[in-house]
Amino acid sequence: MKKSIITTIALVAFSMGFAQTAEERGLQIAKAAEEADLGFGSSTVELQMTLKNKNGQTSERFLENKTLELTEDGDKSLIVFNSPKDVKGTATLTFTHKVGSDDQWLYLPSIARVKRISSNNKSGPFVGSEFAYEDLSSQEVEKYSYKFLKEEGSNLIVEQDPVDPISGYTRRVVTYNKDKGYRIEKIEFYDRKNSLLKTLTYSDYKLYKDKFWRAGTFNMVNHQSNKETILKFSNYNFDAGLTDDDFTQVALKRAGN
Amino acid sequence: MKRIILFIIISFGYAFAKAQSETPKKVTHDFELELEGEYRYFYEDAQFSGQENHYPSLAIRPEYSAEWNKGYESINFKGFLRIDRDNVRTHWDIRELYYQKAKKNWELSIGLKKVYWGVAESNHLVDIINQTDAVESFDGEDKLGQPMAQFSWVTNDFGTFNFFYLPYHRKRTFAGEEGRLRFGVVIDKDDLGYESGAEEWRQDFAFRWKYFVGAFDIGLSHFYGNGREPLFVFTPTGDINAFYPVINQTGLDVQITHNAFLWKFESIYRHADAQDFLALVAGLEYTFSNIDGNGLDIGLLGEYLYDERDELALTTLQNDMFFGSRIAFNDVQDTSILLGGIKDLEQSSTIFSIEASRRFGSSWTAEIEARIFNDIDTSELILSNFQDDSFLRLSISRFF
Numbered sequence: 001m002k003k004s005i006i007t008t009i010a011l012v013a014f015s016m017g018f019a020q021t022a023e024e025r026g027l028q029i030a031k032a033a034e035e036a037d038l039g040f041g042s043s044t045v046e047l048q049m050t051l052k053n054k055n056g057q058t059s060e061r062f063l064e065n066k067t068l069e070l071t072e073d074g075d076k077s078l079i080v081f082n083s084p085k086d087v088k089g090t091a092t093l094t095f096t097h098k099v100g101s102d103d104q105w106l107y108l109p110s111i112a113r114v115k116r117i118s119s120n121n122k123s124g125p126f127v128g129s130e131f132a133y134e135d136l137s138s139q140e141v142e143k144y145s146y147k148f149l150k151e152e153g154s155n156l157i158v159e160q161d162p163v164d165p166i167s168g169y170t171r172r173v174v175t176y177n178k179d180k181g182y183r184i185e186k187i188e189f190y191d192r193k194n195s196l197l198k199t200l201t202y203s204d205y206k207l208y209k210d211k212f213w214r215a216g217t218f219n220m221v222n223h224q225s226n227k228e229t230i231l232k233f234s235n236y237n238f239d240a241g242l243t244d245d246d247f248t249q250v251a252l253k254r255a256g257n
Numbered sequence: 258m259k260r261i262i263l264f265i266i267i268s269f270g271y272a273f274a275k276a277q278s279e280t281p282k283k284v285t286h287d288f289e290l291e292l293e294g295e296y297r298y299f300y301e302d303a304q305f306s307g308q309e310n311h312y313p314s315l316a317i318r319p320e321y322s323a324e325w326n327k328g329y330e331s332i333n334f335k336g337f338l339r340i341d342r343d344n345v346r347t348h349w350d351i352r353e354l355y356y357q358k359a360k361k362n363w364e365l366s367i368g369l370k371k372v373y374w375g376v377a378e379s380n381h382l383v384d385i386i387n388q389t390d391a392v393e394s395f396d397g398e399d400k401l402g403q404p405m406a407q408f409s410w411v412t413n414d415f416g417t418f419n420f421f422y423l424p425y426h427r428k429r430t431f432a433g434e435e436g437r438l439r440f441g442v443v444i445d446k447d448d449l450g451y452e453s454g455a456e457e458w459r460q461d462f463a464f465r466w467k468y469f470v471g472a473f474d475i476g477l478s479h480f481y482g483n484g485r486e487p488l489f490v491f492t493p494t495g496d497i498n499a500f501y502p503v504i505n506q507t508g509l510d511v512q513i514t515h516n517a518f519l520w521k522f523e524s525i526y527r528h529a530d531a532q533d534f535l536a537l538v539a540g541l542e543y544t545f546s547n548i549d550g551n552g553l554d555i556g557l558l559g560e561y562l563y564d565e566r567d568e569l570a571l572t573t574l575q576n577d578m579f580f581g582s583r584i585a586f587n588d589v590q591d592t593s594i595l596l597g598g599i600k601d602l603e604q605s606s607t608i609f610s611i612e613a614s615r616r617f618g619s620s621w622t623a624e625i626e627a628r629i630f631n632d633i634d635t636s637e638l639i640l641s642n643f644q645d646d647s648f649l650r651l652s653i654s655r656f657f
Contacts (some may be wrong), residue, residue, distance in 0.1 A: 060619070084619050088289065120517040120546060121517075121544065168550075245362050251359075254359055257322065
């Protein structure tokens with residue numbers, strides 16, 4: 001009897017202290033990060049994208065992004081290009097889904113046409129940059145499986161394996177900062193051959209509405225091509241009060257004109 | 258044209274007055290200008306007298322927009338001027354000049370505007386609101402500004418309902434005597450009349466319902482008014498009687514987006530007293546994306562085209578297959594190439610086309626286009642006029 005009590009205590013102690021697997025802990029961290037960012041409602045932001053080739057030559061794009069937070073399904077987003085001037089007014093509307101492929105439309109202002117496009121091209125580069133479409137789409141917990149790797153000070157390092165087989169990555173190694181609302185500090189991307197492809201570093205963080213951490217700079221370095229893309233965010237606005245009506249095909253055309 | 262200008266002045270006088278009175282708030286102005294130099298070279302000797310081989314040309318495209326009320330109200334302007342060796346192709350147009358107001362789930366536009374309907378690549382059957390600018394390009398994708406009042410109502414569960422009031426009809430322009438891609442007889446647009454007694458001032462209406470669910474995008478439309486395509490009737494004496502009929506046209510367009518596949522279908526049924534017909538285009542596009550891990554996309558396209566008008570189809574696409582490939586490099590310069598061919602399934606006629614474009618620096622772009630009319634069957638009533646009109650086109654644009 002005594003023995004069995006000791007065993008039980010030991011088992012309980014074990015399951016409390018150690019039984020959480022690395023997979024469970026990884027998922028828990030991703031959920032905590034999602035939880036910490038809940039309730040922003042909607043936001044608008046202006047982006048400056050600088051593309052650097054391996055010789056250091058640069059070219060720039062200016063974009064505007066609107067996001068609508070949804071909880072039952074993935075977020076909605078609308079991106080409008082302001083430059084280069086020949087593509088000014090080109091805009092995309094994306095409905096992210098937690099499970100399954102996203103819905104995406106493209107507006108071409110020169111012929112005033114809205115085109116539904118395939119979201120199958122997630123591993124391809126976004127407008128010639130080092131960001132793939134999947135790097136910029138809404139980060140839903142359901143899109144990865146997780147494995148906790150290690151803790152370094154306030155940083156929690158988690159490996160994320162994309163659920164979708166058409167992803168360009170075998171895995172991403174993500175550094176969360178647990179003292180700063182589980183904001184992401186860094187992501188390392190491993191290609192399909194499992195070699196290090198890119199590193200994305202987040203900096204110039206600001207806290208909005210006392211709750212939402214947003215990085216002012218994303219710096220993506222491609223280690224294989226030595227190319228680099230820098231995204232600078234400005235004029236974050238969490239008070240735009242956007243609704244579903246601002247994320248329709250009618251709104252997409254309006255945004256592009 | 259004077260009356261269009263009057264219509265515009267009245268609409269905009271109202272919009273400006275409203276903008277001034279209601280909004281001391283932030284108004285965003287935006288001006289942009291494109292200057293284009295173009296060279297078209299027709300490398301075969303002309304079939305008709307007066308036609309040339311070399312057509313240097315210039316185009317100017319100014320754009321202006323003013324937005325206020327957080328972008329929910331705006332005035333938008335797009336102008337166009339082309340100067341060409343063919344004095345009919347030398348033309349100007351107000352592509353767009355409209356006031357727009359959006360509120361929650363509705364949007365209203367008043368003025369000259371461009372509206373695009375449809376999903377197919379090789380032929381744009383359903384698209385009917387705007388008149389085609391037939392002298393500007395061969396593919397029919399350039400359009401004249403259409404005076405309209407458009408009301409869009411977006412519902413949560415039942416899609417978007419669009420209502421169009423179209424108070425004025427604009428005639429299609431055909432190439433002049435010096436121009437290529439014309440018929441043996443030069444058609445002066447002013448010689449073409451209307452079936453309707455109200456002529457260009459016939460008050461026309463259109464409706465379109467657009468719905469999206471899962472992989473499906475569906476559009477159902479109806480147009481009642483002066484047709485955009487003139488109807489050519491051959492009299493027993495051999496004369497051509499051409500006019501704009503009053504038509505009822507119902508259109509359906511569907512796209513199914515599934516993984517890398519886009520399945521496309523467009524169909525119209527057009528009724529006029531002188532003519533009833535059905536036309537359709539059905540096909541698919543499949544894209545191999547990021548093939549080289551560097552962003553190269555290669556899309557394959559195939560579409561079948563049918564038109565019950567047979568050889569009288571102005572589009573010349575009565576029973577044809579289109580095959581093509583869209584190549585996008587997804588590079589910093591947005592380099593892209595579209596290759597295509599349309600093959601008549603009953604006759605030898607084939608049209609090949611290439612369109613390629615690339616940006617240079619941040620404000621220059623270059624485009625190359627080729628259309629090759631190959632082995633055109635002499636019995637083709639319309640296409641036979643273009644059998645020697647294969648051309649190469651180079652254009653360079655500077656954006657300000």
